[in-house]
Amino acid sequence: MKNKEKKVKKGSIRKRIVFFFTATALLSILSFLPLQLSQKSKLLQDSNNENNEAIRQLTIDNCHLKLNDVHQDIEDAVAGMQISEMVNKIKNYSETDKLVENITLLNNDDRILINTRDRSKERELLIGPREKFSSVTKELTTFTDKNHLRTVLPIFDGGRRWGTLVVYFTLEPLAKQQQAFKQHLTMRLQGIIRSSLVTFILYTAIAIIVIFILSAKISKPIEELTTRVENFDIDKFTPLEQKKVGNNDEVTVLNEAFIKLADNLQESYYKLKNHNKNLEKKVAERTSELRKNNEDLVVAKEEAIQANEAKSQFLASVSHEVRTPINGILGAEKLLQSTALNMKQKHFADTIASSANTLLLTINDLLDFAKIEAGKLTLENVQFDLLDIVEETLDMVAVNAYRKKLQLGVVFGPNLPETVTSDPHRIQQVLTNLLTNAVKFTKNGFVKLTVSYIDSQVKFSVEDSGIGISKAQQKKLFEPFVQAEASTTRRFGGTGLGLAICQSIVESMNGKIHLVSEENEGTTFSFEIPVQKVDSEPQLCKEFKNEKIVLSIYDKLLSKSTISLLGKLGVPFSLMISKEVQNSIIITDDHNAQFPRDNRVIRLVLPNHPHFKMSVNNSPLILPLKRSKLVDQLKYVCGLSENIEIAQGNFLTENRPDIQILLAEDHPVNQDVFLATLEQLGFSADLADNGEVAVKRAKEKQYDVIFMDCEMPVMDGYTATKEIRKFDKKIPIVAVTAYNIESEREKAFGCGINDFVPKPISSQEIINSITKFTKEKQLKHLINSVDTHLGFENSSKGMKYLTIFVKTNRQTINQLQETEKMTEDEINECLHKIAGSAATVGLTKLAEIAGKYDHSLCQAVVRRFKEIEKIVGA
Amino acid sequence: MKKIVIVDDDLLFCEVAKDQFSAEYNITTFNNGNDASEFIKQNHFDLLITDILLPGQDGFEIIQLTQAERGDAKIIAISGGGSVDSESYLDLAKRFGVVYTFSKQSPITQLTEIVKEIL
Incomplete structure (x- = not known):
């Protein structure tokens, strides 16, 4: 491809010269020749035409002469009365002379006397509109057409009009002759043109040959130079041959310039090449250096990664290593606290605990901070x-x-x-x-x-x-x-x-x-x-639309918080207090306000407020107030839920027998919390403010279980237990204590305590404890309710059914304890089974909760089942 | 003594039903659909009490088999605990041509009354 392009370029100058000169020669010849030819032919034709006209005029003159001859002859004949001779003469004329076409002789009445050849002329004279030839007094010549003319001449006989001579002449033969000559002339002209063309071609050929030779002469040095340039190999170390190109013309100069350029180029090239060699050498050196550096870097990077890993590992192990002894310290501190300490020792123990806790937090903070620093x-x-x-x-x-x-x-x-x-x-x-x-x-x-x-x-x-x-x-x-x-x-x-x-x-x-x-x-x-x-549907609460509730709030922050929560729940409320309370929730911070009896009143009071104890008619409020708590409170006070925790799905309170509980607790807040928890579980309790009251109550009434706070004023829990044991050995007494440790236990058991519930109290611990000590009473109650439900009163078949219920559903309950491993359908299937079985034996609340297929209620189902399992003992 | 076939995977229900009816009727219970269908093909009985959700062949299959094999036998469809789905199952059973239905949410004494009424 490149080669081809080169070839095209190589021939281009020569081609262009040849083309240019050839075109110029052809153009000049072509434009000159036709002009010359046309001029000459025009000249020839013009002279021919002139000649023709002259001959024609001469012929016409000749005609007149002939007419005069005829006229003379006729007048002579008329004068001599030699008519027949005249006729012969006329005939002779018309027959011998080619110019004469017809001769007619007319009398004075324009009647034809003699007509020679042409009958049409005779007819014309006879029939056509009669011309008054007789009125013609002198010679009258008219052309009937281009090549015919008519001459009318009066004939006199001695001064008297005799007749009229009409002679028709024709120039036809002359015209024919002229035409023939014209043709001849044209042929001659064509001959000239042909010979001119031949000459032209000859000249052109010669011109092209000359141009070729000339162009070759001009282009050859250029081509030679081109070849030199093309063949110039910069890489060859030989200098360029000092060959002369051209005839001391521009090409020669160009060639010399090229040689100089090539020399310079070669020199530069060699320099460049040397430089490149140096450069390559340098690059190679640098590359090896770089490689070495890279290798060093890889090693360094690995070392750094290892160091970082070591750092992370160090941090992790340090945190672990530090946490373990801290836990040890905290454990030991708790043990220490449980021993008999004087005030000073207790203070030191507290310091140990707070320091250890601080250290634990510090370690966590440090780990977090290290993570942030590392961008992790x-x-x-x-x-x-x-x-x-x-x-x-x-x-x-x-x-x-x-x-x-x-x-x-x-x-x-x-x-x-x-x-x-x-x-x-x-x-x-x-x-x-x-x-x-x-x-x-x-x-x-x-x-x-x-x-x-x-x-x-x-x-x-x-x-x-x-x-x-x-x-x-x-x-x-x-x-x-x-x-x-x-x-x-x-x-x-x-x-x-x-x-x-x-x-x-x-x-x-x-x-x-x-x-x-x-x-x-x-x-x-x-x-x-x-x-x-x-965008999500707000979880609105529509239950309280028609309720008349007064929220009596004794704190500004609490009331603000309550208002915002009610707003979020979509519960309509008003802040106004009017005597006639409308069907909506009213919020007030005026605790002295009197409300109509049919209004339900919730008092939200802070624990440190003097009115706090007044709030016990509801459940105790532990801040902060949350949406769910508020809703539960409202539901509870409106009777929309049986107890607070059912709505949260924690415990089911059905089928509770009448269990008598005594709570000995001095602290009002703890009392409230404990009572509320019992209430949630479906139990109620009598209250004793201290050990002494507890002993008195235990004497008065047969309780199923007594919950005993250990530290109380007047009489502590251990002393009270010892006192009760003096008259009642059986009554189960459960110690409520913050110190759930072995030595404490031994001391408590020594006093006659049966069990422990740790502080802070949990519903599960309490229900476990109650179940443990009231099993028989609860079982009897359960069997009775099953029998009643099935219509087998007093048959005690209930025990059999409860056993089957527990045995057949144990597996299902175990599955429900790990709902995170199950699909929604599997959970629903389990709940369906429990619901069916529970309904059959009349555990309607359990059946109802399970039958809701509400997965958040699974744990409530499990708890209630476990409770029944414990009671039935199957 | 009239014969009642009870099909339910809930052993408790079978046991309770047996105790309820065995004094007056001849009771046979099955805990899965497959055993029940074998029995239905080969034995005569007067009443079928079947749960809808069953392991093996489900309640609808048992109902159809009974209608085909034992045209004169009465059928009571029962459904378990769920308040959500039990109604819809029993409605579906009615479309299968079952006249009597019973939800376990109701006391079993109601079932006893239905059985008395039918037989």
């Missing part, structure tokens, strides 16, 4: 219920807030979306940290969490009435290992890493964290993070 903080992006997460987080700090008697509450913004997409665990981590700090640094007052939604961002604000932070300290606060005051570390513990971690988390979520604080006034930490709003 990973964020989730999942859909979750924002309100649930917030309520859960509040629960975590609730115990500490409760202990310090702080008011803890949440206020949700009106347009806050319930479901959002973000990282719930990180949000919870930051919130927990801020809330824990707030609770930690607030001696008394409140901790308030506000959650609002502005411009696609959720804003969390944690406001407290704590010690506050000075302006100077605020600046340093988000730096790691910094606390507001060095002394705070001593006073409150903590690493000072918490806020640095919070800030890192919030910033990694594209959010910002702020701080507003006044010393001794309180602090507000707030952070906002962008979240994706997910």
